[in-house]
Amino acid sequence: MHEGLVALFERQGGVATAEQILAVVSRRNLEMLLESTTVERIWRGIYGFGAADTARKLRGLDLTCGETVVVCMATAAGLYGFDTEGDAALHVLNPIGHQLRPADGLVVHRREGAPMVMVSGRPATGPAWTAVEVARTLRRPRALATLDAALRSGQCNLSKLSRAVALQQGRRGIVKVRHLLPLVDGRAESPMESEARLVMIDGGLPMPVLQHEIVDARGRLRRLDFAWPDHRVAAEYDSGEWHVGANALRRDREKLAALQDLGWMVVPIVVDDVRRAPGLLVKRINAHLVARECA
Template identity: 65%
Template sequence: MDAAVQQLFDRQGGVATSGQILAVTSRYEFEAVIKRTAVERIWHGVYCLGEPTDELRLRGLDLSCGTTVAVCLGTAAALHGFDTEQPGDLHVLNPHGHQLRPVDGLVVHRRDGAPLVSAADRWATAPAWTAVEVARGLRRPRALATLDAALRSGTVSRGRLWRAAIEQAGRRGIVAVRDLLPLADPRAESPMESEARLAMIDGGLPLPELQFEVIDGNGELRRLDFAWPDHRVAVEYDGLDWHSDTEAMRADRRRQAALMDVGWVVIPIVFDDVRHRAWDFVARIDQQLRHARAA
């Protein structure tokens, strides 16, 4: 690549407009660079050097608008560290005095009165506002996952979430979010664990302890995803790679046996149980709890 073009991108954090590029090199060299895929077009008249990450796409918008563009919804959630949905689109606020147009990969919003904070050198809707706004647009299980993740990130408190819910009163989905706020728990370690917990609650099970610690029969400290300590019943959520090989299966059986040695019954659940057979795994837990009470 032409040294002047390289310096231009380096100086501007990996982005440049076509006009800036053509000011330091010929159109022939510009087209040659694009053909070699060293430079990619990210917006109309704006290019980036290398893989077009969300950060580079945002810098490209900044360059195009001549100001730092504020983000909201899932893009702000990712910036604050609690995005659970990983949307492909960037969600931004229309800068004052500009008229950004929505295009593929870009959704432009107006959020008059939304509180903004500075995060990673960019303005974004405040964490609590963002969490509530994202949750309003999701199914109940995913909404709870967002609220759990927001609390776990340490960027919000339950009180701030409540205040944000009050500020967004009357907006679509806010009643469901308010109903979920008392259930939100920062101890949930994954979105699917949040979904599983909501299925248990909706199924009438007593609230489990999350990430409960116990010493197993091998003398090792174990953390159980969901536990009812009085009954020594636990549930563990296993991801999609569960039992992906023989050694993993053997290790899991050893762990199960070590917990049985100290009187614990562990019920494993997987993605399909949570999404497609919730009534079945909830019934299994309920049966085991009833059995433990009767013992």
């Protein structure tokens, strides 16, 4: 590739405008670079050297606006480490004095009152504000998953989440988030564990202890996703991803045997239990709790 073009991309973090590129190489050369995917079109009139990853796309927006754009919603949640939804689109705030237009893979928001912080050199809406704003747009189970993940990330605490809820008072979905706040628990280790816990709570089960630790007869520490220690009843969520293969199957059986030796009843949970048959899941767990009370 032309040395001048390489230098241009290096100076600007891997992005350049069409005008800048054509000042260095011919239009035919640019077309050849695009055909070979050496250079890729990121946004209208903006090109990137190499794969258009999130960072490069954001730098392309910076170049378009002439300033560093602020990320929000799922993009900010991703920076903080609590994006539970895997939204591939970029979410940014429209810069003051600019008219940044939405495009494929780009969602432009207008938000007033959002606190800003710097994250790895990129301005973003504050973590608690971001968590609440994302949660407002989701169904209750996923909203709780986002709030749990935000708390688990260590980027915010319950007090800051409550403050963010107050600041967003009157906005769509905020009542749902306010009602979920008392249930938020950073010990939930996955979004589906959050969803399963909400099923249990909505079903009227006693509040489970999350990530309950016990020591088995061999002195090994065992952690239970959901536990009712007084009843020695536990529930374990099986994602399928971490329980595949002979080694994983052996570990699961060893854990189950160790818990049974200690007198624990373990209820396995899969995604269909949570999303398709929540009532049956609640009845199954409750039956074991009642049986242990009567024993």
